[in-house]
Amino acid sequence: MLTKQTLGYEAAEKVASWAAEKAAQMGVPQNIAVVDDAGHLITFRRMDGAKFFSIEIAMTKAYAAAGLRVATHVVAPKTQPGMPGYGAQALNRGKFTTLGGGFPLVFNGAVVGAIGVSSGTVEQDTEVAEYAARRFNEEFQ
Amino acid sequence: MLTKQTLGYEAAEKVASWAAEKAAQMGVPQNIAVVDDAGHLITFRRMDGAKFFSIEIAMTKAYAAAGLRVATHVVAPKTQPGMPGYGAQALNRGKFTTLGGGFPLVFNGAVVGAIGVSSGTVEQDTEVAEYAARRFNEEFQ
Amino acid sequence: MLTKQTLGYEAAEKVASWAAEKAAQMGVPQNIAVVDDAGHLITFRRMDGAKFFSIEIAMTKAYAAAGLRVATHVVAPKTQPGMPGYGAQALNRGKFTTLGGGFPLVFNGAVVGAIGVSSGTVEQDTEVAEYAARRFNEEFQ
Amino acid sequence: MLTKQTLGYEAAEKVASWAAEKAAQMGVPQNIAVVDDAGHLITFRRMDGAKFFSIEIAMTKAYAAAGLRVATHVVAPKTQPGMPGYGAQALNRGKFTTLGGGFPLVFNGAVVGAIGVSSGTVEQDTEVAEYAARRFNEEFQ
DSSP, X not given: OOOOOOOOHHXXXXXXXXXXXXXXXXXXXXXXXXXXXXXXXXXXXXXXXXXXXXXXXXXXXXXXXXXXXXXXXXXXXXGSTXXXXXXXXXXXXXXXXXXXXEEEEEETTEEEEEEEEESSOHHXXXXXXXXXXXXXXXXXX | XXXXXXXXXXXXXXXXXXXXXXXXXXXOOOEEEEEETTSOEEEEEEOTTOOGGGHHHHHHHHHHHHHHSSOHHHHGGGGSTTSTTTTGGGSGGGOOOOSSOEEEEEETTEEEEEEEXXXXXXXXXXXXXXXXXXXXXXXXX | OOOOOOOOHHHHHXXXXXXXXXXXXXXXXOXXXXXXXXXXXXXXXXXXXXXGXXXXXXHHHHHHHHHHSSOHHXXXXXXXXXSTTXXXXXXXXXXXXXXXXXXXXXXXXXXXXXXXXXXXXXXXXXXXXXHHHHHHHHHHO | OEEEEEOOHHHHHHHHHHHHHHHHHHTOOOEEEEEETTSOEEEEEEOTTOOGGGHHHHHHHHHHXXXXXXXXXXXXXXXXXXXXXXXXXXXXXXXXXXXXXXXEEEETTEEEEEEEEESSOHXXXXXXXXXXXXXXXXXXX
């Protein structure tokens, strides 16, 4: 049997709250999704004013970051035209993205979950998700 | 232009919290989803121990209750064999359910959102969602 | 080569308008879809107040009526438990329904299109679609 | 509760009619879709001769413009190879496009709906949708 550690609701909600604080400071309402090590959603919130269009995108960023085990934007260069990963975004029935804003949450060297943020520019989304992931590292390491 | 009212994040989170309190009292961890008047997700939480399998089901219950404008279980009898609604569950690419646990949230006579609960028995899911919808009525009417 | 007749936009819009008139008389706002002989959408309207949930259902009723070449509710008995058509609603990725409210539009003995109506009760939807189909017969035969 | 304004059927049909007039002048039959602020379809028409293949594309353009809150073609440069949004088209299960021909409809500073046009070249589709969106601005501001 294998033993694994994974994010619980309380920690996931903390991560989402950090992201929401950052987004509020930036004045950009966001969709915020946090998933566990298996990519399954633990918590989601759409701040008032965030785009409905980005609900599923936030979830997909979190899912991809948990699955890829690195931040989503890190994989982007490998999927450019001419690269071996070209076309990867069409995999997993679309639950694959390399847009910035997905970050894994690492604890004791293992990915225990991930956060995905979407509704602003890719840069804004990335800034918010990265902030929340860093706060997670500070709090839980 | 038409003017309509819809649930915001703060109210949606309250509804989810009421559902979570009730679920905790019952000792049955739940997936809890709250959507707006258009069926778009506002908030979601998976309590520790709730089934991953029921994440999407909770969302579908909320979506269907917002869309049908009545609690999901109310529609069930009309979809039984021999009834005019037989087979309805296959519609909307599976975003249609008559399982108990989906309740519309009504404000000023209009559906402004809905809650969906899933992970326990259908009876338990229904009890939790109904409790949260009742608390919404008491607080916001 | 085969020659076929199919509904054009002008006739389709007339059919939709008859349905809308009937729905307005009944005081039940409706989603109304009209498709051609191939099941492809020609015109759609959502009357103010009609359920967003039933947008795709109206289209599915029209699609199924064009495809089955009979009114959708006529097929329902053949799909009941124990009958040879049991489970048919899951076919065609869900673009199959036996709910009342889908009627073929027949011209010169051939199905040239179909209408689908959804947002009220199945009985109301059926009444509206049937009325529009009858008006089509009177106007175009 | 949040209060918002959204497009009704009458205004949506006007927008579609302006698009159809423009398309007729250009001699290019079009698929024309108008959605509300939540991306839900209000009205659709396929002009005689328009491609069946572009029915869903017109709807997707409208959905994406309502969701992105800008014209679809505006987002295209950000999704080119090497750009942060590269691969975005695979998101939202394909309900994401940056093809020209999707324009948001803005009223009192908020997106109340969107129009999507598809069947001609991307340039033709864009011209028609932009014309209808401009007429909307003149009529409703």
